[in-house]
Amino acid sequence: MFSMIGICGALELAATVRSWIPLFVACCMLGAAVVTLPLFRDHRWHTTLTLWLIACIVALYLHFVDSSARHAIILAISVIVLMAWGVLLGDAEPGEEPSVKRIGIFLAMGVAAFLIAVVILEAPWYRSSVSSWIGAAFAVVGAVCVLAAFLVAVVASASKVRVVRSQRGGKVTYSTVSQRLEKKRAKGALDRLLAVVESLVEALTQRVWHLVSAFIDVIFEYLVALASVCAKSFAWAIVRGGVAARLSILPVFATGLASWLAAKASRRDLHYLVNVDTGSLFVALGMTVLGVASLSVAWISVSGEPVIPSIESICLSAFHASPYVLLASVAVGLAVVIPGALGYGSLHIGPVVIFLISLTGVSLVLGWVKKMSQKSDRGNGC
Numbered sequence: 001m002f003s004m005i006g007i008c009g010a011l012e013l014a015a016t017v018r019s020w021i022p023l024f025v026a027c028c029m030l031g032a033a034v035v036t037l038p039l040f041r042d043h044r045w046h047t048t049l050t051l052w053l054i055a056c057i058v059a060l061y062l063h064f065v066d067s068s069a070r071h072a073i074i075l076a077i078s079v080i081v082l083m084a085w086g087v088l089l090g091d092a093e094p095g096e097e098p099s100v101k102r103i104g105i106f107l108a109m110g111v112a113a114f115l116i117a118v119v120i121l122e123a124p125w126y127r128s129s130v131s132s133w134i135g136a137a138f139a140v141v142g143a144v145c146v147l148a149a150f151l152v153a154v155v156a157s158a159s160k161v162r163v164v165r166s167q168r169g170g171k172v173t174y175s176t177v178s179q180r181l182e183k184k185r186a187k188g189a190l191d192r193l194l195a196v197v198e199s200l201v202e203a204l205t206q207r208v209w210h211l212v213s214a215f216i217d218v219i220f221e222y223l224v225a226l227a228s229v230c231a232k233s234f235a236w237a238i239v240r241g242g243v244a245a246r247l248s249i250l251p252v253f254a255t256g257l258a259s260w261l262a263a264k265a266s267r268r269d270l271h272y273l274v275n276v277d278t279g280s281l282f283v284a285l286g287m288t289v290l291g292v293a294s295l296s297v298a299w300i301s302v303s304g305e306p307v308i309p310s311i312e313s314i315c316l317s318a319f320h321a322s323p324y325v326l327l328a329s330v331a332v333g334l335a336v337v338i339p340g341a342l343g344y345g346s347l348h349i350g351p352v353v354i355f356l357i358s359l360t361g362v363s364l365v366l367g368w369v370k371k372m373s374q375k376s377d378r379g380n381g382c
Contacts (some may be wrong), residue, residue: 015273021060023266027291028056031258035295038313039303048302052255052295059259075120075134081252082112088244099156103149103233108241110145113138153233157226246301254298261291327360
């Protein structure tokens with residue numbers, strides 16, 4: 001009841017003062033209901049409501065500043081959201097390997113810093129000396145994070161390699177030399193010396209071969225361990241990065257988009273109220289639908305509930321609420337245009353109100369016909 005009174009007052013005030021701010025405030029009120037009512041039994045509805053109100057304030061402020069200040073504010077918000085994402089990224093499960101967790105955090109933060117650096121350095125609206133230094137700083141941070149991830153992976157992989165000892169062999173003993181002398185039937189001193197030298201060379205060759213084999217085995221096991229650690233860390237970064245993004249980046253982006261759409265839709269609504277431009281009203285309606293969808297994404301992200309059942313619940317709720325929304329729209333339209341028709345307001349009846357009244361009448365007639373047909377079927381069945 002109070003929301004309907006507020007919407008009527010916003011429409012009349014916006015048409016009187018020729019400002020879209022009252023309509024934007026009404027959109028913020030409706031958006032607060034959309035983003036908090038599904039989570040009303042969950043303590044996290046405070047988070048979504050606070051985030052939505054901050055997004056509305058920022059969106060309203062951005063419409064009154066120049067482009068450079070707007071881009072600076074968006075960049076600052078992006079950095080804050082990235083920091084929050086990094087904090088949530090480090091909140092891993094207790095059973096996770098510490099090395100995999102550290103490598104994944106460094107890797108994810110490095111990639112995110114590189115992406116921000118590319119946006120700052122390549123976007124045309126950030127072409128200035130200050131933005132170049134900021135982009136270079138993010139690039140350096142990204143490089144340091146990637147290097148730290150590589151060094152941690154190198155150290156962690158070394159601890160997983162087992163020490164491979166070479167097989168026994170390559171020793172020169174009296175029995176080996178005597179066997180070689182008997183084999184060659186050496187009689188002279190030179191033959192004995194050659195036999196000893198050959199035994200030494202063979203023993204040295206065997207020793208070197210065993211060492212080389214052990215070294216190759218160690219290098220192979222180290223590369224396998226390094227690849228395994230990197231693969232686990234990459235998979236951990238993707239999974240945990242997605243979970244952290246759902247709780248930080250996605251709600252902020254969804255509420256920010258919804259607040260921007262609310263401001264644009266309010267401007268279109270004001271254009272319709274002043275100029276009776278039906279096209280502007282349809283554009284505003286489309287923006288409103290997109291805004292409601294964005295807010296639905298926000299509360300689904302914060303709630304942590306499965307996506308498919310949440311979407312099915314939204315569709316079912318929208319289907320059951322559509323008749324009440326239609327009746328509320330007709331009530332608001334009549335409450336606004338009746339004072340204008342009597343000469344006490346600035347709004348008058350238009351095609352939208354006529355369409356809504358006609359649609360409501362047709363719906364009531366169809367419902368009455370369906371009810372009467374069901375009664376006649378029951379009577380024939382008896």
